[in-house]
Amino acid sequence: AQTVTQSQPEMSVQEAETVTLSCTYDTSESDYYLFWYKQPPSRQMILVIRQEAYKQQNATENRFSVNFQKAAKSFSLKISDSQLGDAAMYFCAYRTFDLRNYGGSQGNLIFGKGTKLSVKP
Amino acid sequence: DVKVTQSSRYLVKRTGEKVFLECVQDMDHENMFWYRQDPGLGLRLIYFSYDVKMKEKGDIPEGYSVSREKKERFSLILESASTNQTSMYLCASSLYRVHQPQHFGDGTRLSIL
Numbered sequence: 001a002q003t004v005t006q007s008q009p010e011m012s013v014q015e016a017e018t019v020t021l022s023c024t025y026d027t028s029e030s031d032y033y034l035f036w037y038k039q040p041p042s043r044q045m046i047l048v049i050r051q052e053a054y055k056q057q058n059a060t061e062n063r064f065s066v067n068f069q070k071a072a073k074s075f076s077l078k079i080s081d082s083q084l085g086d087a088a089m090y091f092c093a094y095r096t097f098d099l100r101n102y103g104g105s106q107g108n109l110i111f112g113k114g115t116k117l118s119v120k121p
Numbered sequence: 122d123v124k125v126t127q128s129s130r131y132l133v134k135r136t137g138e139k140v141f142l143e144c145v146q147d148m149d150h151e152n153m154f155w156y157r158q159d160p161g162l163g164l165r166l167i168y169f170s171y172d173v174k175m176k177e178k179g180d181i182p183e184g185y186s187v188s189r190e191k192k193e194r195f196s197l198i199l200e201s202a203s204t205n206q207t208s209m210y211l212c213a214s215s216l217y218r219v220h221q222p223q224h225f226g227d228g229t230r231l232s233i234l
Binding site for chain 1: 154161162163164165166169179209211213222223224225226227228
């Protein structure tokens, strides 16, 4: 079974600085998707960035980028120029690409336990 | 924008009550999910549904059931609420394709007294 590990329960960053949140996962599959979700204090979970495992190029969305190391099964999130609004819980998630593993569904998300990011002014 | 609406932000019920949590999405998504979120445990999948009247158990289905009579609505039912079901409940939906992200509701903070 796949597992997702976020080893940093809490992180802190100074406004305008850069922070990296770590995520590792365990799988025997070769094709899959990885996601970072953000959950601000208002609680609605929103997608930050998505990476397809078959793509070698790291995904980037504005100030958010990932460092995807497939062989190491690592998927870290880098936030550049941190802003106060970046303060939130961040969840790393894995989704299988192999439809055979989940019957009629398209694969469920497996979440890490989350990293709480604080941004200091 | 996708809208996933959960019927209550906060709910207080008593032990033994039958509790209904409702979730509605407005984007014609095939997949819908119910998660439970607890500090230090992240999100754990309770049940999911990939079509009307179809449901599959997630990681922690015990004590819960679900209903999906219409595509846009996915209900989570606590048959006989217990104090260990006090938690934050999140509903999500997504399109059928595996690369499509899940869209989440605001969550329901459920307290069982």
